[in-house]
Amino acid sequence: ETGVTQSPTHLIKTRGQQVTLRCSSQSGHNTVSWYQQALGQGPQFIFQYYREEENGRGNFPPRFSGLQFPNYSSELNVNALELDDSALYLCASSPGQASFYGYTFGSGTRLTVV
């Protein structure tokens, strides 16, 4: 059973650019969530996808958007990058939209905006 895999592991972008981060959910999981973790802080919820539909969103602006594909993998897109977007981006998957079985996290993508 493979876990949650994220790519790339590290990324450096320039302010104003756009970035796409990718996540493959754990086998059998149909729900994917994305979190942003700034240095020294706990992760903050960005949004969640269940069966290709967004079914929850945190307090992030519309330039943060996402997709979930039929195989339940997911992308996080961030437009017009700002310096404060520098963070560790974590993807988590679960076997249903409710969290009864808890969440499995990937190793994250470290994004640096310069």
Place this chain on the structure above:
Amino acid sequence: KQEVTQIPAALSVPEGENLVLNCSFTDSAIYNLQWFRQDPGKGLTSLLLIQSSQREQTSGRLNASLDKSSGRSTLYIAASQPGDSATYLCAVSLNSNSGYALNFGKGTSLLVTP
């Protein structure tokens, strides 16, 4: 809005000591609570998941308790080892406009010295 607080923020203990990490949350209508471990610059590893109807969960040297009415959870680590050094994060899930998103504390940074 659910607020999650973890005390202490940092802890240093000699190897072999038993220790307790604390987590408190403001909204007792949680769905479940999950404890994670995070090594520097890495993703999250799930340690224990406690459903709202449960009082505690155990895994090896770890024991987590939940008192929903008082909004508290503790993570007990027995016979600590240098390999336990990491940041420990508490996260609660509740059904809200954000789906079943996890609300995280800022974590407790643990150092176990040989």
